[in-house]
Structure formats: C-alpha cells, structure tokens
Amino acid sequence: xxxxxxxxxxxxxxxxxxxxxxxxxxxxxxxxxxxxxxxxxxxxxxxxxxxxxxxxxxxxxxxxxxxxxxxxxxxxxxxxxxxxxxxxxxxxxxxxxxxxxxxxxxxxxxxxxxxxxxxxxxxxxxxxxxxxxxxxxxxxxxxxxxxxx
Amino acid sequence: xxxxxxxxxxxxxxxxxxxxxxxxxxxxxxxxxxxxxxxxxxxxxxxxxxxxxxxxxxxxxxxxxxxxxxxxxxxxxxxxxxxxxxxxxxxxxxxxxxxxxxxxxxxxxxxx
Amino acid sequence: xxxxxxxxxxxxxxxxxxxxxxxxxxxxxxxxxxxxxxxxxxxxxxxxxxxxxxxxxxxxxxxxxxxxxxxxxxxxxxxxxxxxxxxxxxxxxxxxxxxxxxxxxxxxxxxxxxxxxxxxxxxxxxxxxxxxxxxxxxxxxxxxxxxxxxxxxxxxxxxxxxxxxxxxxxxxx
Numbered sequence: 313x314x315x316x317x318x319x320x321x322x323x324x325x326x327x328x329x330x331x332x333x334x335x336x337x338x339x340x341x342x343x344x345x346x347x348x349x350x351x352x353x354x355x356x357x358x359x360x361x362x363x364x365x366x367x368x369x370x371x372x373x374x375x376x377x378x379x380x381x382x383x384x385x386x387x388x389x390x391x392x393x394x395x396x397x398x399x400x401x402x403x404x405x406x407x408x409x410x411x412x413x414x415x416x417x418x419x420x421x422x423x424x425x426x427x428x429x430x431x432x433x434x435x436x437x438x439x440x441x442x443x444x445x446x447x448x449x450x451x452x453x454x455x456x457x458x459x460x461x
Numbered sequence: 462x463x464x465x466x467x468x469x470x471x472x473x474x475x476x477x478x479x480x481x482x483x484x485x486x487x488x489x490x491x492x493x494x495x496x497x498x499x500x501x502x503x504x505x506x507x508x509x510x511x512x513x514x515x516x517x518x519x520x521x522x523x524x525x526x527x528x529x530x531x532x533x534x535x536x537x538x539x540x541x542x543x544x545x546x547x548x549x550x551x552x553x554x555x556x557x558x559x560x561x562x563x564x565x566x567x568x569x570x571x572x573x
Numbered sequence: 574x575x576x577x578x579x580x581x582x583x584x585x586x587x588x589x590x591x592x593x594x595x596x597x598x599x600x601x602x603x604x605x606x607x608x609x610x611x612x613x614x615x616x617x618x619x620x621x622x623x624x625x626x627x628x629x630x631x632x633x634x635x636x637x638x639x640x641x642x643x644x645x646x647x648x649x650x651x652x653x654x655x656x657x658x659x660x661x662x663x664x665x666x667x668x669x670x671x672x673x674x675x676x677x678x679x680x681x682x683x684x685x686x687x688x689x690x691x692x693x694x695x696x697x698x699x700x701x702x703x704x705x706x707x708x709x710x711x712x713x714x715x716x717x718x719x720x721x722x723x724x725x726x727x728x729x730x731x732x733x734x735x736x737x738x739x740x741x742x743x744x745x746x
Contacts, residue, residue: 462676462677462681462682463577464576464577464580464682465676465679465682466669466672466673466676467577467580467581467584468580469669469672469676470584470669471580471583471584471587473665473668473669474584474587474588474591475587475591476665477591477661477665478591480661481657481658481661482591484596486596486599486600486637486640486641487591487599489637490590490591490599490600490603490637491591493603493633494587494590494591494603494606497583497606497607497610500610500626501610501613504614504617504619504622505617505682506679506685507685507687507690508617508618508682508683508685509683509684509685510683510684512618513618514618514619514620515618515694515705515706515707516620516704516705516706517697517698517704517705517706518704526694526706527617527618527619527685528685528687528690529690529693529694529706529707529710530687530689530690530693530710532619532621532622532707533707533710533711533715534718535619535622536621536622536625536707536711537711537718537719537722539622539625539626539629540625540629540722540726541722541725541726542629543629543632543633544725544726544729544730545729546633546636546637547636547729547733548729548732548733548736550636550637550639550640551732551733551736551737552736553640554640554737555736555737
C-alpha cells in the first residue's frame, strides 16, 4: 500500500533538485532590480510562485507543503498587503497619498536609489507570490474529482 | 492600419467562442483570447516607429521613446486577467462536481 | 512586417484552439497564442510586458490543464443552431465593418500622441530617481492603480479559497 510513487519520474526529480534554487534566485534578482532594468514586483512574484509550484509538481504535495505551508502563505500574503498600505499611508505625512518621502533620492542607476520604489516592489512580490501559491495549493489539494471518477 | 484590423479579428475569434460554444472550458478559453487581443491593442497604440524601450541608460540622451503609459496600464491588466481565469476555473470545477457535466445547456436547474 | 507575420500566426492558433474537439489540444493552442503575444511585446519594445506575459501564461496553462485533465468531452450542436450561428456571424461582420470606420480616425500606426507621457519621461529621473520609467509610473505617479490591483488579487485568492472549501451546507439530495 505504501508503494505508490508520488510526483514524477526520477529524471524530473533530479533536474528539479538542481534548478529550483536557481529559479528562486532569478526571481529575487528581478524584484530587487525592478527600478533599473525591466521586471518589477509582478513578474518577480510570479517567478517565485512558479519555483514553489515546480517543487510541488515534481515531488508531490507533502514535500512542497513542508517548505511553505498554507498557513504561512496566508500570513506572507497579508504581510505584503499591509506593508504596501503602510508605505502608502506614511506618505500622508508629507502631503498627499503615496508621497515619496525619502527626500534624498540617491544616485541614479545605483541599487539603493529611487526612494520608496524598491520597498514597494518587495511588498508586491510577497503579495503576488504567496497569493498565487495559495491558489495553486488549494486547486491541487482538491480531491473531490479524481478519486470518484 | 492592418495591424489594428488583425487585432480586431483576434478579438472576434474569442467573441465567437464565448457566444457559440457549449463547453465551459471553451468559453473560458475564449475569454482568455479576448484578453490577449485587448492588451495587444493597447500596446499597439503606443508604438513609435524606430523608437526605443522606455528605460534610461547611463550617459545617453534618448529622444525617441515609445509611449510608456499604455505599458504601465497593460502590466496591471495582465495580472488581473490571471486572477480572473483562476477564479473561473475554480467555479467550473465546482460545477462539474455538482452536475457531473461541463455542458451549459444542462446546468439549468433552479431550486424552487 | 514581423508584427504582421506573428499576428497571423496568433490568429491561426486561436482558430485552432476554438474549433478543435480535444480539450488538451485546445489548451496547448492557447499557450501558443500567449507565446506569440510575448514575442510581439518584445518587438514592440516593451520588455517589462514580455517577461510578465511569459510567466503569467505559463501559470495560466498549468491551472487550465488542471481543470481539463481526464475530462475530455466532445462538443455536439443541435437545436436551432443554424439561426444562432448565422446571426452571430452577421453580428461579428457588422462589428468589424464599424470597427474599420472607427480605426480610420486613429493616428497612423507608429506615431503616438504623447501628451501625458512626455511629462513622465522628462521628469521621471529627477522626481523619482528610477531608471525604469514604467516602474516609476506604476509605483509613484500612478500608485493608486497598483493598490487597486493588489486588492483585486487579494479578493481573487479569497474567492478561490472560499469556493473550493469542502465543508459547506449539506443539501439533502
């Protein structure tokens, strides 16, 4: 009864072990350099969610849920939304909604520049990535169909 | 001009799938094609011939950039399209569990 | 020239996706349409959009395949199908004709009127300090729209988790 192989074949599992960390790193790179080169929070967040989904598709759902359970994904998503709202509301101190309150904007084309834009990118990345992973985990865990038909 | 007409033809193919197909998954696919056509139309409007991508470089003064405003609007629209498709597929799975079929002419039982 | 070729390929793939009977093949054809769209975005000098469209397309394909696996249905048409099909085609042809007359009022392809975007390009770097103008538009000049989009994503996630819940009302049937 315990001989059921979960996940995919051995070739897919070996390649997944080698590449899933690189995909995560690439997603983080795209998020952090969102104000210097194309990308931004949305694309980076989707890539990070795709790396966890890759893990879930290749190894079965228990292994992936040990890395990031559904409760942790909900907490991360809400954290991203609250961070984004806080940055927006803090702008009210300076005048209007979403005011860029770093007065010294840094040197252009450096990594630490452009005021609130990198922080907003990180908040959006957390929100999009965790939300899409929660959607996929709920859809895959839904076992009402394949067992009866 | 011909690019705009081709974009409208893509929209009409998706519209035909939404109106005339009986399978729910085909209707969802038609909605996805309509989304692609609308996003494409926005970006086609903001294109400048021999323009450059809207990213500043270190010591170059770039004069001819393509329009960055439609690109900012379409970036949001792509992610919203994904969220709507995920919700539609979830509802379709629930309908299959309750009625046993994907056929929309058989999903007409109102509890009364 | 390349844009027209890619658009013709996308139209052909969309027609295949709509008409074919096997559900798995039509989902793969929609994936081809999305891939062509990502290439067209790259040719139209929009690299942000090309990256986002590619990865979103992959995720959309995974979710669609999850819904259609093992549930292959043939499509049958009966009833008043002649009248319905003819009226749909008449509507689509009249829509295209009126669309052609409306499209003649637009400026020529390749010459945009950039009234608002001219100011964003000139004052993007001094006011925000970011080199990517699209990122400075969506997060600084138009940050309110991004807040609305984050709300939509949150609502969609809550909707999916609510619909897929196993414990609900027990109906006697």
